[in-house]
Amino acid sequence: MKFDSNTVKLACSKTDSIIKKYGEKRRYRKIVTVVVVILIIAVIYIFVPRFFNPRNLKNILVQSSTLGLMAIGMTLVYLTGGMDLSIPSVMALSGIIGAILMQSGVNPVIAAIITILAGGAVGAINGLSVSALKMIPFVVTLAMMQVMSGVSTWITNSVSVVVPLSYINIVLFKIAGLPLPVYIFIVITAISTFLCKSTLSGRWLYAVGINMNSAKVCKIPADRIVFFTYVFSGSLAGVTGILLTARLGAAGPLMGSSNVILDVMSAAVVGGVSIYGGVGSPLGAALGAVIITVLNNVLNLLRVDFFPAQVIKGVLIIVFVALDSFRRKK
């Protein structure tokens, strides 16, 4: 299909103005997120003073880091209008591969690099399936989740692979009282937010998510952008696999249980990322991960029973998705 130059200019200027409009909306959304965080902190201060124990705050940051990294990966995929349900199972398989390599005497640094590459490779398969073969992201990544889960169980016989203490000590090494995963989380949040907001590729990402066809008309390499978001998501799943394996002291198929994907999606959605594409940022998803972790932590500290806690979390997610849908209609 060919378009004359006037049509292309019109489409591109429209896309550009939509992106600017969304940019303004994003600013408001971020302010709203920050206000929500402050309100939550105030409420918690009144009802759960134990929450502010520095040890607990550190604990929350550590717990948020792994969830946050997966949520950032999911966010980039969401921004293009896609979905990656395979993140937890890719994370588990990557961690298992790294753990098996270490058990067989491979240097932990090399094992960690291979872990990330393994995640990226699975992401590349997802990306190719969606961008080149035009397969539906939900179906592709759901199937990939099943495949990864099967492979993890197959190669481990369902028995988790224990990693050496030296590896745990390296990955959980503390700087100024905070373990390394927290810094990795902050750095990746900052870099990915910068890439999304302040670079041409980032602009393309939003353009693809807002309207794929318009983006293609504007000569944006939409398929390549979509492909790389899945590779990025898979690679971050690999990074998470490294961190979580160290935290648990072992890697096994159960690490990628289906419950994890709900937390990842919740973190992104609560952080203002739209599941319909084109809206949100990695910083928002990172904040969303902190909010989800805080919610779990506070429910535990408040000694809320398991089943009501499930209901509360589920309702919260429904509310945020409803708000997103409502905003989009407006």
Place this chain on the structure above:
Amino acid sequence: MKKLVGVLMLILIVSTGVVFAGGQQEQKDDGKFVVGVSWDEKSIPLIQAWEDYMIVEAEANGPGNGLDFEFIINVADLDPTRQAANIEDLIQQDVDVILARAKDGAAIGSSIRAAHDAGIPFIVFDRKSLTEEQGDAYVGGDGYSQGRSTAEALASMLKDKGITGQCIEVMGDLKDNNAVLRSQAVNEVAKETGAFEIVTQVPTEWDPQKFLSGITNALQAYPEADCIYLASDFAWSAVQAALETHGRYKKVGEEGHIIMASCDLFPDALVAMEGGYLDISTTWDAYLHAKALVEVLIAIGTGADLDYGEDGYLVPGRLVLPETLGAMDNIWSRDYADWTNSK
């Protein structure tokens, strides 16, 4: 970028301000002995039974030992990562002791280490830690004695009938230590007594679907089989379906009855025993497990020595036969529902 830094700074300032302005810590209730419980799941009634029996036992026996028990309970929903986070949350609450049923025996080690770093004793329950970190005590059922109890009763029954049994062994998940021990026990009893031989072993990985297909195929291959040993009867409905397929689901005394011997006595199996379809079982005793747990908790709370074998505090099951079932107390699969309703 400026905005990004601004947002991060704002959150940092607010958090830090609140932390240092507040800093007030909730004090643990005076005199309470707080037990943090981390369940891996709560989708099966056995776990709720453990919990309820444990609380009642603690309330009954704590005061006499100078302990006023309080329980903080969380559930990991089958996710080892969530369980690690839940246990970290229990540590934040300065509990006096942590008790956990591990979702992943290899991943629980890091939680045990974290608890010990915080000076909190750790009890591993029902599933052992597969790491070097073993916790301060292990409490669980004795899979070997349970399997042996059932197998010996089966051998005795066959001897009384004057026949050498041709038995199908339905195994559990051989990655589960209890399944391995139950299999070991029945094979040892078969060799020692000569009362029965295992004609085939059916692996199930604790999957009800495999109970159904495995038993169906085994009965097809060995129609002469006259007894079945079940490593667990939790999937009784699948067992029943397989027997029905071959027309072998018959009561004791009916033509074609196959002698059924099981471990656990889950609710469906209990109904089957009451109906005359299950001949022998040995309990996986929720009540006795809870009682043992409370004894260990009291020992930790009072600083008494933990006196048990190197394998941990292992609770044997109780042999149940149709004629003894009615007279036995605290069979959780029979009494628990009534007990909770009466509370």
